[in-house]
Amino acid sequence: MDPSTELRTGLIERIAQLFAEHGASAYEGARRESVSALEHALQCAQLAEWANADASLVAAALLHDMGHFVAVDSEGDAIDDVHELRALPLLAEGFGAAVVEPVRLHVQAKRYLVATEWAYGARLSxxxxxxxxxxxxxxxxxxxxxxxxxxxxQAAVMLRRWDDLAKEPRKRTPPLDYYLALLAELQQQPFVDSKIGIGSLSIA
Known part of the structure; x- marks a missing residue:
């Protein structure tokens, strides 16, 4: 097997394992939502697909909250968990900027929308x-x-809007394997990390 193919296959397996281990969990405390982590990810990816987003953005929609899976914050609700950054090293192993950057920016997109659309904040959970x-x-x-x-x-803003809507209990979606196959089809592209700061983040 080509080493790059093996790398991509291994990454998909790790993503599947993380969803298997953590996908059934629900956010607790002040962060509590009405769906599990996996339900939220699948709904977000489905909304991206329904919007005819390209495969990279559908993948970003599926993976945008994986940072919750790769580390656990002992401070709980008291601090920003920076989950949008935690999974970036993992995702950058196999996906290009068209996947990684919307994930990195989806929290900043919320801050942007609250600042620029007067009605947006009123719709937040x-x-x-x-x-x-x-x-x-x-x-x-x-x-x-x-x-x-x-x-x-703009890709991050679209992802943010799907993120906000992907919280419907018992909504029917394709299974995780359907989207894992999409991830496997994405061709790896070099990930370039530039340094432009907004708040506490370094974003490209």
């Missing part, structure tokens, strides 16, 4: 409102301007 305060609140005008210049900003 209580858990999202709670986490927003820990994540820095609405963007400043300078942050908004910088965010809008980023290559994957």
């Amino acid at each position: 209580p858990a999202s409102v709670h986490s927003l305060q820990l994540q820095g609140g609405p963007m400043s005008p300078d942050e908004v301007q910088l965010f809008e210049t980023l290559p994957f900003a």
